[in-house]
Amino acid sequence: GENVEQHPSTLSVQEGDSAVIKCTYSDSASNYFPWYKQELGKRPQLIIDIRSNVGEKKDQRIAVTLNKTAKHFSLHITETQPEDSAVYFCAASNTGTASKLTFGTGTRLQVTL
Amino acid sequence: DVKVTQSSRYLVKRTGEKVFLECVQDMDHENMFWYRQDPGLGLRLIYFSYDVKMKEKGDIPEGYSVSREKKERFSLILESASTNQTSMYLCASSSPGGGYAEAFFGQGTRLTVV
Numbered sequence: 001g002e003n004v005e006q007h008p009s010t011l012s013v014q015e016g017d018s019a020v021i022k023c024t025y026s027d028s029a030s031n032y033f034p035w036y037k038q039e040l041g042k043r044p045q046l047i048i049d050i051r052s053n054v055g056e057k058k059d060q061r062i063a064v065t066l067n068k069t070a071k072h073f074s075l076h077i078t079e080t081q082p083e084d085s086a087v088y089f090c091a092a093s094n095t096g097t098a099s100k101l102t103f104g105t106g107t108r109l110q111v112t113l
Numbered sequence: 114d115v116k117v118t119q120s121s122r123y124l125v126k127r128t129g130e131k132v133f134l135e136c137v138q139d140m141d142h143e144n145m146f147w148y149r150q151d152p153g154l155g156l157r158l159i160y161f162s163y164d165v166k167m168k169e170k171g172d173i174p175e176g177y178s179v180s181r182e183k184k185e186r187f188s189l190i191l192e193s194a195s196t197n198q199t200s201m202y203l204c205a206s207s208s209p210g211g212g213y214a215e216a217f218f219g220q221g222t223r224l225t226v227v
Binding site: 001006009032034036042043045046049051089095099101102103104105106 | 117144146148153154155156157158161171172203207209213214215216218219220221
């Protein structure tokens with residue numbers, strides 16, 4: 001089955017700096033890569049996703065890049081703000097498997113003032 | 114607004130008890146999932162269902178079973194609770210969406226087995 005590795009496990013940045021979280025996946029058949037944000041005490045929520053036919057996608061201050069050859073994808077957050085502090089999970093799925101997502105182990109991002 | 118609701122936010126059970134965790138979604142989603150969340154291990158899939166009465170094992174099904182008698186409801190059953198099943202349990206649902214569908218999560222049930 002699919003295996004997703006995520007690094008780093010914790011990340012501390014100063015407000016206004018950029019943050020990068022990296023994930024690798026093992027199954028070359030995976031073709032959908034969403035990112036979820038979980039604020040303290042709350043449920044995970046989708047913030048951005050990318051399909052395998054796209055190399056990069058942006059939404060305001062967040063972007064995701066995908067390198068299919070190397071089987072890795074990354075989340076980039078620019079101009080970080082305190083409200084970006086949360087746990088971020090990457091995930092991968094093969095759309096032929098009922099949208100079954102395999103998640104990474106999570107990155108706790110702390111944005112300090 | 115999609116709602117995925119789990120029956121309990123916190124639950125304390127004794128070792129050996131049979132435990133039922135209930136999840137209901139109101140968006141007519143075909144897919145439903147049960148994950149457990151542990152620090153440093155992320156979200157691990159226990160079971161999922163893509164239709165009523167259909168179920169498939171996820172990555173860590175041992176010690177668990179599920180039931181989906183109605184489309185909107187997906188139950189996770191711990192046949193004989195053990196202390197190593199103390200965890201946060203998250204239910205999620207999604208539409209097929211060609212496989213690109215967003216998963217909507219419930220608020221989680223923190224289960225403690227003593």
